[in-house]
Amino acid sequence: MLVTDRGKQGLHLNPHLSSLIELQTLDLRIAEIREQRRKIPERLAEAEAPLREAARLLKETTDSVEALVKERRARERDLEAHESQTEKLKARLSELKTNKEYQAYLFEIEMANKKKGEIEEQILILMEKIEQMQRTAKDAQAKVTEAERAFGREKKTLEELETKLDAELSELDRKQRELAATIDKGLFDRYTKLKAVRKDMALAPVRDGVCQGCRLQVPPQLVAEVKRSTELQTCPYCHRMLYWDGGPVEDVRVAPGAEKADDEVGEAV
Numbered sequence: 545m546l547v548t549d550r551g552k553q554g555l556h557l558n559p560h561l562s563s564l565i566e567l568q569t570l571d572l573r574i575a576e577i578r579e580q581r582r583k584i585p586e587r588l589a590e591a592e593a594p595l596r597e598a599a600r601l602l603k604e605t606t607d608s609v610e611a612l613v614k615e616r617r618a619r620e621r622d623l624e625a626h627e628s629q630t631e632k633l634k635a636r637l638s639e640l641k642t643n644k645e646y647q648a649y650l651f652e653i654e655m656a657n658k659k660k661g662e663i664e665e666q667i668l669i670l671m672e673k674i675e676q677m678q679r680t681a682k683d684a685q686a687k688v689t690e691a692e693r694a695f696g697r698e699k700k701t702l703e704e705l706e707t708k709l710d711a712e713l714s715e716l717d718r719k720q721r722e723l724a725a726t727i728d729k730g731l732f733d734r735y736t737k738l739k740a741v742r743k744d745m746a747l748a749p750v751r752d753g754v755c756q757g758c759r760l761q762v763p764p765q766l767v768a769e770v771k772r773s774t775e776l777q778t779c780p781y782c783h784r785m786l787y788w789d790g791g792p793v794e795d796v797r798v799a800p801g802a803e804k805a806d807d808e809v810g811e812a813v
C-alpha cells in the first residue's frame with residue numbers, strides 16, 4: 545500500500561517539501577493505475593483475437609459445406625434431367641425401322657450410360673468432400689466453444705481488475721485532492737507545471753550527489769543545501785525541485801516513501 549502517513553509530514557525541515565513528496569507519490573501511483581486502466585480495452589481485444597479467428601474458420605468451413613451441398617444438388621438435378629432424356633430415348637425403340645437406325649440408337653444409349661456414370665461419380669466425390677468438410681466444421685465448432693470459454697474467463701479477470709483499479713483510483717484521487725488543498729497554491733501550481741513539462745516527476749531526490757530526475761551531478765554546495773532542506777532547491781539542469789534522499793537505493797518512481805524520512809532526520813539534524 546501507499547505511504548501517505550500524514551503524521552510523518554513534519555519530519556522534513558521544510559513541511560512544503562514533505563507534502564509535495566507525498567503528493568508526488570500519490571500522483572505517480574494514480575498515473576500508473578490510469579495507464580493500467582487505459583490498457584484494459586486493448587487487452588480485452590487481444591484476448592478476443594483467438595475467438596474471432598476460430599469463428600472465422602468455422603464460418604469458412606460451414607460456407608464450404610453449403611457450397612458443396614449446393615453443387616451436389618445441381619449434379620443430382622443434372623442426373624434427373626439426363627435420366628428423363630434417356631427414358632425418352634428408350635421410348636423411341638419401337639419407332640426404329642432400319643438396322644442403321646438401331647445401331648445409332650445403341651450408340652446413343654451407350655453414350656447416355658457413360659454420361660450417367662460420370663455424373664454419378666461426380667456426386668460420389670462431392671458426398672465424400674461434404675463428409676470431410678463436415679468433420680472439419682465440427683472441429684472448428686469445438687475450437688470456437690473452447691475459445692469462447694477462454695475469452696469468458698479472461699474477460700471476467702479483466703473486469704475484476706477494472707473494478708479494483710477504479711476503486712483504488714477513486715480513493716487515491718480523494719487523498720490527492722485532500723492533500724493538494726493543504727499545499728500553498730503558488731507551490732502547487734509550480735509543482736503542476738513542472739510535472740506537466742517533465743511528464744513524470746516534478747520532484748527528484750538527490751542521491752550520491754546526483755539528481756535522480758536527470759541523472760546529472762549537482763554542485764556539492766547545492767547538495768548541502770538540499771540536505772539542510774530549509775528552502776526549496778531546484779536542479780540547475782532539469783529544474784525539478786530537489787529533496788534529500790539519504791536512504792538505501794530503491795525505485796523512487798514507485799515510492800519516494802516517507803518512511804525514509806526517519807533516516808533524513810538523523811542526518812539533517
Ligand SMILES: [Zn+2]
Binds near residue numbers: 782
Ligand atoms: Zn535534474
